[in-house]
Amino acid sequence: MADLSVNIGELQMKNPVMTASGTFGYGEEFADFIDITRIGGIIVKGTTLHSREGNPYPRMAETPAGMLNAVGLQNKGANYFAEQIYPRIKDIQTNMIVNVSGSAIEDYVKTAEIMNELDKIPAIELNISCPNVKQGGMAFGVTTEGVAEVVNAVRSAYKKTLIVKLSPNVTNIAEMARAAEANGADSISLINTLLGMAIDAERRKPILSTVTGGLSGAAVKPIALRMVWQVANAVKIPVIGLGGIMNWKDAVEFLLAGASAIQIGTANFIDPAVTIKVVDGINDYLDRQGCKSVSEIIGALEL
Numbered sequence: 001m002a003d004l005s006v007n008i009g010e011l012q013m014k015n016p017v018m019t020a021s022g023t024f025g026y027g028e029e030f031a032d033f034i035d036i037t038r039i040g041g042i043i044v045k046g047t048t049l050h051s052r053e054g055n056p057y058p059r060m061a062e063t064p065a066g067m068l069n070a071v072g073l074q075n076k077g078a079n080y081f082a083e084q085i086y087p088r089i090k091d092i093q094t095n096m097i098v099n100v101s102g103s104a105i106e107d108y109v110k111t112a113e114i115m116n117e118l119d120k121i122p123a124i125e126l127n128i129s130c131p132n133v134k135q136g137g138m139a140f141g142v143t144t145e146g147v148a149e150v151v152n153a154v155r156s157a158y159k160k161t162l163i164v165k166l167s168p169n170v171t172n173i174a175e176m177a178r179a180a181e182a183n184g185a186d187s188i189s190l191i192n193t194l195l196g197m198a199i200d201a202e203r204r205k206p207i208l209s210t211v212t213g214g215l216s217g218a219a220v221k222p223i224a225l226r227m228v229w230q231v232a233n234a235v236k237i238p239v240i241g242l243g244g245i246m247n248w249k250d251a252v253e254f255l256l257a258g259a260s261a262i263q264i265g266t267a268n269f270i271d272p273a274v275t276i277k278v279v280d281g282i283n284d285y286l287d288r289q290g291c292k293s294v295s296e297i298i299g300a301l302e303l
């Protein structure tokens with residue numbers, strides 16, 4: 001049995017396997033199927049300052065080897081989370097991390113301040129793929145200025161581990177990562193979904209109510225792996241890799257590319273026990289390779 005523990009900023013994890021935001025609810029929904037305390041960290045649904053209804057249906061579409069979604073950050077807001085959901089999940093014996101989303105800097109900051117007061121939330125993950133309503137709806141995460149501004153503002157308000165989740169819909173991902181690092185991020189996670197589209201030819205209509213949506217699942221893995229490798233080589237802070245991880249082998253590839261931890265998203269919809277299988281699979285791989293600790297394979301890709 002190898003030592004699977006990893007640290008991300010001040011966050012101590014029993015293993016490098018986490019669940020991706022929006023794909024694992026608040027964790028409790030999965031507790032009847034698996035021992036969720038065996039997971040290194042659970043990133044809960046995207047939380048915004050005010051409650052959001054999300055986008056009209058249809059907001060999901062299956063694609064070959066993946067899915068498109070346009071859920072639109074449906075949630076009941078940060079205060080509801082603090083008052084109603086936090087008391088239910090705070091004693092789950094793993095790291096419960098909140099994914100913080102927003103459409104204005106002030107909203108991100110206020111949400112981060114609310115999360116800062118919750119003792120048993122050791123970290124937040126900042127979702128900067130959201131449209132900036134004050135700047136014509138372009139996502140914060142697609143310009144270095146946007147990344148710098150939102151990370152800097154949240155860093156001043158949030159005292160615990162700050163993970164910044166990057167959008168892959170950019171030309172130079174390493175620049176975005178460096179902007180996040182320079183403005184106080186403790187860790188970078190990537191990738192969020194890739195912008196995609198699906199059409200119903202018979203009806204001559206888009207399938208999603210929003211026309212375009214976010215692509216995730218196995219289809220995005222090679223892009224995610226490439227971006228994780230580029231970012232791990234561009235920053236000194238730990239990187240959390242995700243995008244199309246379906247099994248332990250995919251997870252090991254991300255660790256070799258330089259990720260200190262990984263997240264599993266869409267695969268949870270196919271197999272609710274995938275996270276546990278990935279923890280066991282990484283452990284078996286390390287044993288077979290004669291490694292005593294997972295740290296021995298992080299960034300160990302040989303070129």
Ligand SMILES: Cc1cc2nc3c(=O)[nH]c(=O)nc-3n(C[C@H](O)[C@H](O)[C@H](O)COP(=O)(O)O)c2cc1C
Pocket residue numbers: 020021022023045046047069071073099101127165191192193215216217218220242243244245263264265266267
């Ligand atoms: C239904 C659905 C909802 C999602 N909601 C969020 C969210 O609220 N915040 C966020 O940062 N990412 C969200 N994501 C993106 C995932 O966390 C993840 O970055 C992406 O799906 C890529 O990983 P995967 O291929 O393993 O699913 C969502 C993805 C899906 C499929």
